[in-house]
Amino acid sequence: MSDQRHLPPEALDEWTRAACAELGLSRADVDISLVLDLARDIAHGVARPAAPLTTFLTGLAAGRSTDPDAARAAIAKVTALAEEWDA
Template sequence: MSGASTSGAQRDRGDETQKMAVMNAWLDQVCAELDVDRAVLDANTMPLLQLINHVAHGPSRPGAPVTAFLVGLAGAGASTDPAEQARAVGERIAAVERLVAAWDPSSVAAE
């Protein structure tokens, strides 16, 4: 074995670091294009990604990105002040996380 070999965990961290760098470069461009204050996104990125994961693995995989859109839409409509928008988005994420935790798939009628 070569001394230059990298463990799987180290490779995964490197891959994850690269994925996050690409995501952030992309989101910088999207924020600029849509005239969104990046600070609003930065304040909520990890909780939003966690929410998307919880929705995708709970109530609805295809509903996860639409849920994120609704959270952002509701939060952005709360104010024109970026700090207030960031707070409002965080509150909406918490509210939807409570919905996910209480979700009962048996309450959905089969068609």
């Protein structure tokens, strides 16, 4: 038996609801597809280890903003950065 755990796609929403509840966040504020697309774009455009780091940094930036659209704006900024990245 593998030590790795895999979350089936149908369980992702359940996990998101549970994590939001634990963190005191509203599930309505989380766009799962947008976050997954961000992680994919960073993993493919920069490097796989950059994906979780960038999603954390993006969330941190959005959380510090008073703009209700801060998450989308932050995601757009780092996605554009990844598209231009050539390191």
